[in-house]
Amino acid sequence: MKKTKKRLFFRLGILTLFVAAIVYMLYQSFTEEDQDFIKAGDKAPDFVLKTLSGEKVQLSDYQGKGVFLNFWATYCPPCKKEMPFMENQYQHFKDKGVKVLAVDVGEPRVTVQGFVEEYGLTFPIPMDQNKDVLDAYGVGPIPVTFLINKEGIVEKRVTAGLTEQDIRRFMLQIQPEEYKKENN
Incomplete structure (x- = not known):
């Protein structure tokens, strides 16, 4: 026993x-x-992608501007909710030193095109077909947004859906000083 x-x-x-x-x-x-992902204070990895309209987009071309870099997909409910807010704020900030890049992650062009038309989106939609940029940034579940300042440094990584007030606040945060003199 x-x-x-x-x-x-x-x-x-x-x-x-x-x-x-x-x-x-x-x-x-x-x-x-212990995660291998891009976070606040890191240099944003440069990338080249083609947009839905076939234009080449390279992140480093936006040096001197604030970049609101969003990773999304059409099947993502928080993404669907925040897209109209992003469009509204894009219209407000596009000539004030802040650019939007909404990177679609691996979906067919026809699916994304239908979504863009349905929501009336006018900002660039780079297509990350192989998810190389997604991997370079260490993005897991979407949506994920990176706020990148005019020097190309990530100021914030946001891993949740955003309200319109959040988006406006974040765009103001990355807006270069020389543009802030204008009425926001």
């Missing part, structure tokens, strides 16, 4: 260590400090 109890406690101890190791590994894989 004594031998059976010892064996039981030994097995429970091994099982406990095994479970603890799994929990620790899962914790490590989900904590931000």
